Amino acid sequence: RDYRIAIVGATGAVGVEMLRVLERRNFPVASLRLLASPRSSGKTLTFRGKDVVVEPLQPSAFAGIDIALFSAGGSISKEYAPVAVESGAVVIDNSSAFRQHENVPLVVPEVNGADVAHHKGIIANPNCTTAITLMALYPLHKKFRVKRIFASSYQAVSGAGARALEELRLQVKAVANDLPIEKEIFPHQIAFNVIPQVDSFLDTGYTKEEMKMQNEGRRIMHLPTFKASVTCVRVPVYRAHSVAVSAEFERPVTLHEAREAINAFPGIELRDDTASRDYPMPLDYAGKDDCAVGRLRLDCALENGISFWVCGDQLLKGAALNAVQIAELL
Numbered sequence: 001r002d003y004r005i006a007i008v009g010a011t012g013a014v015g016v017e018m019l020r021v022l023e024r025r026n027f028p029v030a031s032l033r034l035l036a037s038p039r040s041s042g043k044t045l046t047f048r049g050k051d052v053v054v055e056p057l058q059p060s061a062f063a064g065i066d067i068a069l070f071s072a073g074g075s076i077s078k079e080y081a082p083v084a085v086e087s088g089a090v091v092i093d094n095s096s097a098f099r100q101h102e103n104v105p106l107v108v109p110e111v112n113g114a115d116v117a118h119h120k121g122i123i124a125n126p127n128c129t130t131a132i133t134l135m136a137l138y139p140l141h142k143k144f145r146v147k148r149i150f151a152s153s154y155q156a157v158s159g160a161g162a163r164a165l166e167e168l169r170l171q172v173k174a175v176a177n178d179l180p181i182e183k184e185i186f187p188h189q190i191a192f193n194v195i196p197q198v199d200s201f202l203d204t205g206y207t208k209e210e211m212k213m214q215n216e217g218r219r220i221m222h223l224p225t226f227k228a229s230v231t232c233v234r235v236p237v238y239r240a241h242s243v244a245v246s247a248e249f250e251r252p253v254t255l256h257e258a259r260e261a262i263n264a265f266p267g268i269e270l271r272d273d274t275a276s277r278d279y280p281m282p283l284d285y286a287g288k289d290d291c292a293v294g295r296l297r298l299d300c301a302l303e304n305g306i307s308f309w310v311c312g313d314q315l316l317k318g319a320a321l322n323a324v325q326i327a328e329l330l
């Protein structure tokens, strides 16, 4: 059978990718409804060669919808996901609104795809940095049992939405032309800079984004003892996040087994040949479905530790692709 699909936030950085991923993966779409704010009413986006008109989001928009993909921010999800479920749709939500709700599975299909079966109408898509990190960490965990990680992220601006991408472009132009820079989305200049803040601060000094790795990692890996100390950093990259990870395991580790485990895992490539300076970089993984890991080494400061570098397109594996993969499981 074919499915009646709605995309909430269809005009956004992730929403547009959802459209492209549904197309590219030949998802069985019977009909498609594109929803956004009233600002976008009347805009059109193309799907399979046809123009589809963007409609304003309102409660009646979910009538007859089978699957609703949400990516318009947490407050929209909180307000409208229950409405969509009430109308009979299954919601796949890209926001953080429901990720810690007991009855809402939080799913990376390659890791815990079976959890989809327990849904009560809403399935949550994980944080982008967490999803990309787990693509490399989970195969190592299965082999060696992870205890804790220390990590720093290098997060692309498109993770903050379409307007953030434009902000970087305009700032780069302004700097090159000696003009004053304007900022709106980021708290500081992002062009030719790095900002050690993604999301808002908690009382502990960590940001919300940083704690997602531990909180979401525990649920996705079914590992309530997992610990993660993370520093999330915004970098002037358009697209694809990178994460430097040092992981400590329960069992003794070998690089040979680590490489084997990664090679056997779907959705992640091993790009690790230091002799030819081969390692993944965000420029090479922008627009790619697969994530990639490199710089694999025995950690010199941890017992049973492995350090690595992982890259992935946060709009794809970190958002739209993962959401459509969840829809495929449904």
Ligand code: A2P
Pocket: 008, 009, 010, 011, 012, 013, 014, 015, 035, 036, 037, 038, 039, 040, 041, 057, 071, 072, 073, 076, 160, 161, 162, 163
């Ligand atoms: P719009 O383009 O009409 O503002 P991004 O993450 O790239 O910033 O995109 C956010 C997405 O969420 C866009 O599609 C945006 O639509 C949508 N959105 C933002 N606010 C609302 C709202 N109040 N109602 C419906 N959609 C919204």
